[in-house]
Amino acid sequence: MxxxxxxxxxxxxxxxxxxxxHFDTYYWLHHLPQRYADIKGVSLTQAKDVIYPKLTAQKGTLNWYCLDYWQQEFDIDIVALKKEIDHKVxxxxxxxxxxxxxxxxxxxxxxxxxxxxxxxxxxxxxxxxxxxxxxxxxxxxxxxxxxxxxxxxxxxxxxxxxxxxxxxxxxxxxxxxxxxxxxxxxxxxxxxxxxxxxxxxxxxxxxxxxxxxxxxxxxxxxx
Ligand SMILES: [Mg+2]
Missing domain, CATH: 3.40.50.1000 (HAD superfamily/HAD-like)
Known part of the structure; x- marks a missing residue:
């Protein structure tokens, strides 16, 4: 071919x-919302309501791929949370x-x-x-x-x-x-x-x- x-x-x-x-889909759709909820003391639903629309709005842009951007946007240590599931890589x-x-x-x-x-x-x-x-x-x-x-x-x-x-x-x-x-x-x-x-x-x-x-x-x- x-x-x-x-x-x-x-x-x-x-x-x-x-x-x-799978590492990335699991991280952004499940792990991050769950850990955001833990850290910020909000419900999982509230965490998803904060995270999902912001992700969707940046899709296809450099921001979407930028961990510094998300770190600032969500005020959370994005890389540290990734390391928590690095066995999935x-x-x-x-x-x-x-x-x-x-x-x-x-x-x-x-x-x-x-x-x-x-x-x-x-x-x-x-x-x-x-x-x-x-x-x-x-x-x-x-x-x-x-x-x-x-x-x-x-x-x-x-x-x-x-x-x-x-x-x-x-x-x-x-x-x-x-x-x-x-x-x-x-x-x-x-x-x-x-x-x-x-x-x-x-x-x-x-x-x-x-x-x-x-x-x-x-x-x-x-x-
Ligand atoms: Mg790819």
């Missing part, structure tokens, strides 16, 4: 692409096989994420993604989310990729749309980003349930 011979740079999203999005099925295979090719492999550095700090000790990567690029460092064209211009300047020979893999279809608009030639969606939720529709984008299924068949048959 992917034209691997014509791809020399691979850009990978983190949450919902390499890592199970895990690779999606197929991630390890895919990255092991990818490193046997001569392709450049970059993590390209909207995740905040505080979130990366919680996840990295468990995920240890740097084992497979040639670089990690955070949209916060550019001041643009991956959904924005400014992000792709800044990334291009940093790593000098040949857009037509580059692949972006993401579970966020808005991000794939932005990557496509910026000229990235190869796009792949992940249709099962969260192990605890049903698969998502991926529209017109090529998709795999998990990255293990993106390894070329000629490679898997060797094993």
């Amino acid at each position: 992917l034209d691997w011979q014509n791809i020399d740079t691979v850009m990978l999203d983190m949450d919902g692409t390499l890592l199970d999005l 895990q690779l999606l099925p197929g991630t390890e096989d895919f990255l092991n295979w990818l490193t046997t090719t001569n392709k450049r492999i970059f993590l390209v994420t909207n995740a905040h550095s505080g979130s990366l700090a919680v996840k990295q000790p468990h995920a240890r993604l740097e084992r497979w990567l040639h670089g990690i690029y955070l949209s916060h460092d550019y001041g643009y989310a991956k959904e924005e064209q400014g992000f792709w211009a800044a990334l291009q300047e940093d790593i000098g990729y040949d857009a037509e020979r580059s692949l972006m893999v993401d579970d966020n279809l808005q991000v794939l749309g932005a990557a496509q608009e910026s000229g990235i030639g190869h796009l792949l969606a992940v249709s099962e980003p969260d192990s605890q939720r049903p698969a998502q529709h991926t529209g017109d984008f090529n998709s795999v349930a998990h990255l293990g299924l993106a390894i070329p068949a000629t490679e898997t048959s060797i094993w």
Whole structure:
């Protein structure tokens, strides 16, 4: 399905692409409201009434991914609360096989994420993604989310990729749309980003349930 011979740079999203999005959905929808209620001495319903509308209002913006923003907005230690559930950080099925295979090719492999550095700090000790990567690029460092064209211009300047020979893999279809608009030639969606939720529709984008299924068949048959 992917034209691997014509791809020399691979850009990978983190949450919902390499890592199970369950950590994040559980954190924002359950853990944070529960701990907010404990800390502020309000009911769980009151906590959700404070948290959910604010989250919804920022979706797709850099603020939505910014732990400093939420720390200020909710007056709560967002990173400390993430650490309370860091045992839930895990690779999606197929991630390890895919990255092991990818490193046997001569392709450049970059993590390209909207995740905040505080979130990366919680996840990295468990995920240890740097084992497979040639670089990690955070949209916060550019001041643009991956959904924005400014992000792709800044990334291009940093790593000098040949857009037509580059692949972006993401579970966020808005991000794939932005990557496509910026000229990235190869796009792949992940249709099962969260192990605890049903698969998502991926529209017109090529998709795999998990990255293990993106390894070329000629490679898997060797094993
Ligand atoms: Mg994602």
